[in-house]
Amino acid sequence: MQGQSMSETSLKGKESYPMIDSAEAAAPGRAVDDAKICLQGSLDPEKVKGKIVVCLRGTSARVAKGLTVLQAGGAAMVLANDAASGNEIIADAHLLPATHIRHSDGLTLYNYLKSAKSPEGYLEKPETILETKPAPYMAAFSSQGPNPVNPEILKPDITAPGVSVIAAFTRAMAPTELAFDERRVAFTSMSGTSMSCPHVSGLVGLLKALHPDWSPSAIKSAMMTTAIDVDNKGESILNASLAPAGPFAYGAGHVWPSRSMNPGLVYDLGPDHYLDFLCALKYNATVLSMFNGEPYKCPEKAPKIEDLNYPSITVVNLTASGAMVKRTVKNVGSPCKYKAMVRQPAGVHVTVSPDVMEFGKKGEEKTFEVKFETKNAKLAKNYAFGALIWSNGVQFVKSPIVVKTAA
Structure with missing residues (x-):
């Protein structure tokens, strides 16, 4: 063993x-x-x-x-x-x-x-083993979805290394942080979401230095749409029980820093987008002013929660009448043409319009619609998963799709 x-x-x-x-x-x-x-x-x-x-x-x-x-x-x-x-x-x-x-x-x-x-x-002395497989796989302690407050927004967003992470450690306490442990070390190994957070935070800082004009949402989008959802065996990321995990475990996937430097397209968001999101949640003007610092008037046509320009797409309570969501992407790379590919969720048919978008310059934005139709509602009554991928042949801008039917 x-x-x-x-x-x-x-x-x-x-x-x-x-x-x-x-x-x-x-x-x-x-x-x-x-x-x-x-x-x-x-x-x-x-x-x-x-x-x-x-x-x-x-x-x-x-x-x-x-x-x-x-x-x-x-x-x-x-x-x-x-x-x-x-x-x-x-x-x-x-x-x-x-x-x-x-x-x-x-x-x-x-x-x-x-x-x-x-x-x-007999116990052999521990030794370091490199390139273990499968990796990564999800830790049992990692928080999982669906989002209990707003199920239309997929959570978690992403995953990053968080188990047995070796790093510098304070000599003010023991590596176990237990009172009886008198050992003091310069380095130790720790696990937790508090280990994943510094990985992502450091990557955010690097991306901001590389792209100082990117907004926080653009940086989040770059990390999410370039994340990987397969392990080093080319198979689906597993959970701690070594069973297939999914977007409710890893969100968009495992962070891939080098790819996030050049995502091609980003789903950007500004303060007004988030205020409209609060409008969709029926927050009144008084509450909105607490976030905005001044009165904010909600759009005359009530916005939809699922239309928040997030790098993931979630539709809950899908009925036979179908559903439509909108997204806007910004080109942060060279001028080129992107084509949509859809990994269809079980029991649901997803179409994208337009399914081809051509960008003539950096910073150009284009909007598209994603249509959801039920094929076999029972297959998605407890959530079904897929993905939307925009590709120019070199870059793959992937957004997880999560669907739950009303059946």
């Missing part, structure tokens, strides 16, 4: 060590359920001394479980994911030899522990 770890220590020798399920090593007076997840003080030293202890993920911090094993005299720890954590594993700076394994591997290991008369195992 292959897990992940940043343990600095390793097992002595090359011989196998006895292994034990932590649930079989509960300390006197402690619940088996506590021992199963290796809560503090839950293990019996007489049962775990010198052994590799298998702990289940959950409730307490991953590194804290290792401390529980260490304090009880255990030689090493295998941390197995519970069903909720799936196959997402994280390289932590453990206090003892340890590894973190997937839920599927954990099931196999627990079966071995139950069936073997004298179970044994």
Whole structure:
């Protein structure tokens, strides 16, 4: 089995060590359920001394479980994911030899522990492995759609690296950020959306330096429309359980910095577009003035939420009468011709008009319409996904399409 770890220590020798399920090593007076997840003080030293202890993920911090094993005299720890954590594993700076394994591997290991008369195992010292496959795949902790407030706007927008990211770290605290950990390091590995955010923020800064005339929305569009939605095996990006993910997991896809430098076309937005969006949400003049600093008059014809000039297209409650949305793109590249290609959502037919647009100069804008018609409403009643791609043969300006029928 292959897990992940940043343990600095390793097992002595090359011989196998006895292994034990932590649930079989509960300390006197402690619940088996506590021992199963290796809560503090839950293990019996007489049962775990010198052994590799298998702990289940959950409730307490991953590194804290290792401390529980260490304090009880255990030689090493295998941390197995519970069903909720799936196959997402994280390289932590453990206090003892340890590894973190997937839920599927954990099931196999627990079966071995139950069936073997004298179970044994060995943990190799962690080493760096490059070009792993598949990658990227979605972390279990990543927030997912649909948008609970305005389902007509796809969320998330995009995804970026956020698992086991190595970076400089403060010496004011331990790499685990736990009070009992006295170690101080110059670099460590961390995971979370707080690791993805700096990647995207840094890219925004680079794009702004490269294109100082681009608006924030143009920069967002450049990142979203050039993102990739397949992994390094050329297959759909997977979730933490290694099942196919989708736009509700990764938005437009995984950020591709080099491509975002030259997107070809962008979906731009200004303050008035967002104010019209608030008008579509029925915000009154008093509330609008709080955003605008002065009174703002909504258009006489009420705007539609789905017409916000976003780099993704979402239609909810599609009926037999169909739906139409509008988008405007700005040419930020050389003069050229773009042709529309549609990856059709299941049960829905999508057409684009016009499906060919020719731009004669940089900064030129053109508007197009996207028409949605139901073919088999039942196939899209729980959302169906597709994509609109504008291409000039070199650049591919991709927008995810999300559709939910009223059926």
